[in-house]
Amino acid sequence: MPALAEFSKQYPHLRVDIGTEAQDVDWVSTALQDDLQTERPDVALVGAAALALGKTRGLWRVLPAGLREANHASMGGLAAQMRPLTGEEAIVVSADPGGPFLLHRRSVLSEPPRGAATLLDYARQNPQRFLYPRPSAAAFGQQFVMALPYLLGDRNPSDAQSGWEQSWRWMREIDPYVAYYASGSGEAMQEFSEGGIDLLPVSLGAFLQGRMSGRLPEDARLASFDIAPAIPRGLFLVVPNHVPPERMVHIEALASFLLRPEMQTLAFGRGLLPAGPEFGIDGPAPRTDAEKAAWDRALPMATAVMAARRRLSPLPADQLAFVLGRWDEEIGATHNDGR
Template sequence: MTITTALKKNLHGHSPLRRACLAALVLASTCQIANAQAITIKVVDVGGAYNLLQGAIESYRDKHPEVTFNLAKALAPELPAMLRTAQLAGKPDADLVLGGGDILASGIEQSLWVPLLPAHAAKFPSAMDNYFKESRKMQELASSQGLAVVYALGGPLLEYNPDKVSQIPTTPSELLVWCRAHPGKFSYARPANSGPGRAFIMGLPYLLGDKDPKDPVDGWANTWAYLKDLDKCIDAYSSTTGALMKDLGAGGKHMTVTTTGWDIHPRAMGVVPKHFKVAAFKGMTWINDAQYMMVPKGLPPERMNVVLDLMAHLLTREQQAKAYDKGYFYPGPAIKNVPFSLAPPESQKVIKEFGRVEYTLWGLNQPHAQPLSAQAMVKAFKIWDEQVAKRP
């Protein structure tokens, strides 16, 4: 019997004053229970993963109507300072962060995230075994301070307007020649806030034969020299990939670097014309990508419990199938045994129309590598910001 039920039974057989007092207790108890159940979770989307996970999050909300979700968006270079300020004030301003290797790395460096494994392993049984080979490697980069929730084949690839580009570069040196011949018509977005930008600078060491592709400080001599040369024919760098794709679609740029998802989704959404094409560098190495779920430190227990429950929900096969989405993060699911046949009909239609058979062939025939570690990635971003893009 609940407290409220017991109080209601005691309303009978008492004086009016007694009944009034007991009624007040019933009302107060009911309000306290309602307030205890109602909870608001703030989700901050850094890398666009909410596009893929919205349906899955809404399905959780439908099962738990007492939970309300507020969505906010932020840029990876700016969010860590905001989170740190809120944490120092004892008022955490985000419950769940969705983002890529950029925000994951920055947060690890600044100790912003709650370690999830093994501390909360009971909530995520066999977590590592649920990932397939390549996504498991992406999860290993998280140092247990995030959980990979979506996976992408990655890049770097070149995307171009076939009406403007007749000689397709197949090597970095050919891209440099093309860029010099068409100043201002090629660019890429700032790597610290762009998946394609990151894939490009992390893929170059493999293409250029650098000493150590995993060491941007002492192992990227060829890459940094190349990027500085390329900078001379680039007029500006977009702060986001989305802004760059709009510029490409509008004709401001004729060529850029891309990834599988950033090729498929903008064409499916009409931002970039459907007939635009992609090309792969000869001898490329795929830099795979993932989006992670991260929990900022300092959450009260009741919000922490809901966030962990939501994360477990998002990693089920049923909800992972929704990550195929409209090709935004191709293919999408991070866990194994989620075939394309389980994707929603709309997702299947979009990917069949805007996907490319080349991706299957290139994915099988070219080697794969993971992005830099969190610490190395932060160093790479700093060098790029200070030595490549810094202008007088």
Template sequence: MFKGRLPARLLALCVAAAATLGVSAVHADPVSLNIVDVAGNLQLTQKGFEAFKAKYPNLVSNITYTNAPAPQLPGKIKAMQAAGRADIDLVLTGTDALSAGIEQNLWVKLLPDNSAALPGVLDHYAPGPRKMQELAQGYGLEVAYMPAGPLVEYNPAKVPNPPHTPEQLLSWCKANPGKLIYARPANSGPGRTFLMGLPYLLGDKNPQDPINGWDKTWAFLKELNACVPYYPGGTSAVMKELGEGSRDMTVTVTGWDINPRALGIVPADFKVQSFDNMTWVNDAQFMVVPKGVSKEKLAVLLKLMNFMLEPQQQAMTYDDGYFYPGPAVAGVTLTMAPQASQDVIAKYGRPEYAKWLAAYPHVVPLSAQAMVAAFQKWDREVGATKSQ
């Protein structure tokens, strides 16, 4: 038996053997994680992240949370990476910053590169979410799902006959200038769902090609622009104005209909209307890891992602209807959600949603590259005409 320090050669052999067995020769200290949310996702997932920290104090010492606008994040991450810094460990994003980050090569390739640490992860998703997961191209993992819209939300006291078609929406807007509003699509789930849903409603020649296939959509948006007062930078501002009564109508999605009414931002008696012969443009939120994160942190993040896709954490995504329904994995029902979530959905959910979800077809959003192109064209040709 050796006394005192091991000879250097024997110590090296022990370290190599430990590495071969896939274990650390020296116990690693728990890491501190910085999570940035550009999608409002934390209200669905923060309790799950905290549960992970409580369950694995040997892996995570602290988690900090930051909110940021989706359009600004890719530029910030790109600058950090150019400076050799890794201040952000995990990003929670919708399809907007996900797409921009893929386009700019900002995200770690999770699959198939780390498939050993994410065993069978794709098999967990329900059919609709599984199609949405393909949009991530392996660069992110879907954590929440919503068959979104587009829908019209309105004040029934001011709008006795809500529009059922884009043409009727345009006519109402012209007759009531300043009373219809929607947010900049690059930073708004309802805004981009409306943008991507219009080509189907208007019969454009290629709904998946915003540059060469959306002639009717761009013409419609430019005509609608004349009676829209301005474009807020996010959906929260839209709902605030709708609730306060300065606007009478907006475009929305299931979650942004339920949640603001549950929170009292929008009156509970406000209504929604589907478009005739609509196509649902589904939505999802993803977990992505910026390039530059250390191997030690990445190992913890991969374990965290697995944890967030377990049924108990997924059931929390029902929340207060913000991303209705919420769960991305198969078999997670409302009865598994916290009682508070069940009560909110019972009170503020819409019985007509089940009918509309079954009656109309569903499609995934634009690809990452096409979505970025659509946002840029909207910003340049529609949004730039008015201050935001």
């Protein structure tokens, strides 16, 4: 991770062991690294699933109030938006302003479905051409599932245990027509790029990254659901319980370093996230002419899909942990693609 390498270079006297959930994290780590107890890192950079599962297990220590306030000051509205998830145990070190949006190819599907009912109809008529990744392993899946109660008009979108009747039913109904549940967001993007599926819920940042890297087909487009909100996703800094208080000064140095604008360009979005105060992130300019050109082409579409979206918070940690578990048991474990 370039930002972390830069931190070690600039602060050689501060030694901070950083645990991430995957060795190849380039955007958001997606699974809980369970070696905290054996490798005992000072800091873990985790995705929402890891944050939520670790929080419900009491793995993370409460962060100093000053660190959290500084996070809100530097990350603006996105940090506040994610507060139900982060609570007192995490800060946001990078964020993507929202999802889910539906990725599709204009040449294949010029007018994609824009609601839960029409998406279900599409999936029935075109079995195995739609998928969403496993929520426990992929941010795309988390955002998509968290948006369903709003799409379906469920009674209480913030109570997955008793207020999501229609959402759970809808997930069971569409299950036979889902190609499969991808094991990660990157894997799902690859499947889409290779033409294995026609529709994929993604986040805005992932779409822009795919555009900048050239991995997405040229005619790939982003469509928004009619009534779904934009739910942000983030990379979170947490501190395991075993870390002594005297280490916090080093950790705070790391946190403030990661939040510098120049470091935000190195980390994860490479400065290509939607810029400007309306998105909550001031992203510096792209670094190459090609990226700049791609950015200029993609930004209007990104701005358009974000413009009319409600910005809502992700589920609180305990609710998200419940959703991940129930999904694995009721949806993932019984997937039957009808063949």
